[in-house]
Each structure stands twice: as C-alpha cells, then as structure tokens.
Amino acid sequence: MSHQHFILHKPYGYLSQFIYELKRKKKLLGELHPFPEGTMAIGRLDEDSEGLLLLTTDGKVSEQIRSKKVDKEYYVQVDGIITQKAIDNIKKGVEIGFNGTKYITKPCEAQLISEVPNFGARGKKIRDERHGPTSWASITVNEGKFRQVRKMTAAVGFPTLRLVRVRIGNVHLNDLQSGEVIEVDNFNINININDNDNDNGNFNENRQITKNQITE
Numbered sequence: 001m002s003h004q005h006f007i008l009h010k011p012y013g014y015l016s017q018f019i020y021e022l023k024r025k026k027k028l029l030g031e032l033h034p035f036p037e038g039t040m041a042i043g044r045l046d047e048d049s050e051g052l053l054l055l056t057t058d059g060k061v062s063e064q065i066r067s068k069k070v071d072k073e074y075y076v077q078v079d080g081i082i083t084q085k086a087i088d089n090i091k092k093g094v095e096i097g098f099n100g101t102k103y104i105t106k107p108c109e110a111q112l113i114s115e116v117p118n119f120g121a122r123g124k125k126i127r128d129e130r131h132g133p134t135s136w137a138s139i140t141v142n143e144g145k146f147r148q149v150r151k152m153t154a155a156v157g158f159p160t161l162r163l164v165r166v167r168i169g170n171v172h173l174n175d176l177q178s179g180e181v182i183e184v185d186n187f188n189i190n191i192n193i194n195d196n197d198n199d200n201g202n203f204n205e206n207r208q209i210t211k212n213q214i215t216e
Contacts, residue, residue, distance in 0.1 A: 003058035004036055005184050009176040010053040012123035016044035029055070033181040042066060042168075046147060050122070051075075051165035052173040054187060061187065065168065066144070069192045071109075073140040073167035074149050075117050077126065078158035081135045086156035087112060090139060096151035105152055109140040119164055120178060126161050134161060142192065 010016065014027040018039070029041065035055065042054040042062045051074070056062055064070075090110045095102055113136035126134070135158075139149050150160040166173045169189035176182070 003056060003061070004039070005058070005061070005187060006033070006035065006039070006055040006181055007171065007176065007184060008032065008053045008055060008181045009173060009178050010045050010050055011178045012050050013047060015047055016041045016053060032179055043072075043144065045165060046163075049163045049165070050119070050178065051163075052168055052171065052176075053165070054168060054171065056187075064191075065187065065189055067191075068142045068144075070169045070189055071140050071142050071167070071192055072144075072165060073109075073138060075113065075119075075136060075138055075164045075166050076149060076153055076160045077134050077136050077162035078153050078160055079132070079134060080158050081133055082112065082137050082153075082156075082158045084112065086153075086158055087137060089156050090137075090152050094152055094155040096145070096148065096155055098145050098148075098151075103145065105141070105145075105148065106143055108142075109138075111138050112136075113138055117164070117166075122162060123178075138166075140167075 008029070010029075014029060014032070016029065018028055018030045018035075020026045020028060026047070029035065036057060038057045039055050040057070040059070040062055042056060042065045045051060045053055054065060087110050091108060093105045093107055095104055097103070117136060137153070139152065141148065145151075149163060153160045164173075169187075169191075171187055171189065
C-alpha cells in the first residue's frame with residue numbers, strides 16, 4: 001500500500017484533528033487541504049499554538065515520530081524580557097503540574113532569540129503593546145506533556161503569549177506560510193541516538209533543510 005505524507009504550517013485557532021464530536025463548532029485540519037481518507041496528524045498542536053505539523057496515512061511513521069527519540073523545537077513569545085537565568089533554569093528542568101501532580105521536566109535545550117521571528121500576524125492579536133514588552137526564546141524538548149512548553153516558561157515567571165513549533169527532528173518549518181501544505185515522499189526524520197531519553201540534557205545536531213530538500 002502506498003502512503004502519503006504532508007507538512008503543514010498549522011494556523012492559530014485550528015484543532016489538530018479532522019473530527020470534533022462536540023456541538024461547539026471548531027476549525028479542523030480538513031478545512032485547510034483535501035487530505036486523503038485515513039490521514040492523521042502526528043502528535044498535536046493545541047488550538048492556540050501554531051507551526052509545524054506532520055501528517056501521514058501511515059500509522060507506523062506516526063508512532064516513530066511521536067517517540068522521545070525525536071526532538072521538537074518551539075519558538076515562544078513570552079510576557080516580559082526573559083532573562084538568561086530563566087533560560088538556564090528551563091534547560092536544567094523546572095517543576096510543572098501534570099495530571100494533578102508535580103513533575104520535573106527533563107533537561108532540554110533553550111536559548112534567547114534576539115531577532116523577532118517573521119511569522120506574520122497571528123489570527124488573533126496577542127495583546128495591546130501598552131501592556132509591556134515581550135521577548136522570544138527557543139525551547140527544544142523530546143517530551144510531550146500537556147501544554148508543557150507553556151508551563152515551563154510560566155514556571156520561570158514568563159508566561160507564553162505565542163507558541164510556534166519550528167522543527168521536528170530534522171524537518172524545519174522554514175518559510176512555509178500559515179495554512180500552507182506541501183506533500184512529500186517521506187519525512188526522513190533523524191532519530192536521536194543519545195541514551196536515556198536525554199536525561200543528561202544532550203541533543204544531537206540536526207542539519208537544517210529547505211522545502212526543496214525535504215522532498216529529496
């Protein structure tokens with residue numbers, strides 16, 4: 001059986017699913033592209049999150065990419081000017097709430113972003129500029145706890161205002177526009193071979209690839 005694979009820049013305000021059974025109307029992925037029957041999102045981005053989302057008709061591929069051996073990088077816009085101390089705390093691991101209990105996140109990669117990323121305007125305005133300055137940081141994790149990255153920045157005193165996933169393994173968002181979809185032959189995801197699920201905070205280097213290279 002021949003499977004199909006897609007790369008999507010998920011816009012703000014869409015659910016990472018094709019069916020929503022509750023009565024309240026929601027924006028779904030099927031409104032963005034005529035995906036074939038059986039297409040599934042690999043992992044998820046929350047309704048208020050944006051960025052790189054991979055989709056496939058192959059369940060085995062989905063399971064591989066959702067594993068802890070694949071890094072996911074996020075650019076986050078936070079309330080206030082985030083400090084290097086806060087970044088260092090995120091890198092070491094912070095305490096967040098998960099399923100009603102306290103959880104310490106695993107060591108991860110994080111850094112300040114000096115230039116404002118050019119993602120364009122979000123579907124809903126972030127907030128009025130009179131409420132104070134904002135700043136950006138990059139956070140790379142291979143865990144998938146519910147709203148984990150948002151909870152991590154809040155734990156160090158800088159709540160997330162906007163979250164955009166820019167990389168999964170060695171697949172990058174690059175200049176894919178919000179709502180744009182491209183079909184690829186395969187994802188060629190790099191598997192992180194460091195031991196113990198990165199308990200030591202070590203991440204393998206993934207080379208950046210362009211949209212043209214993705215389809216090679």
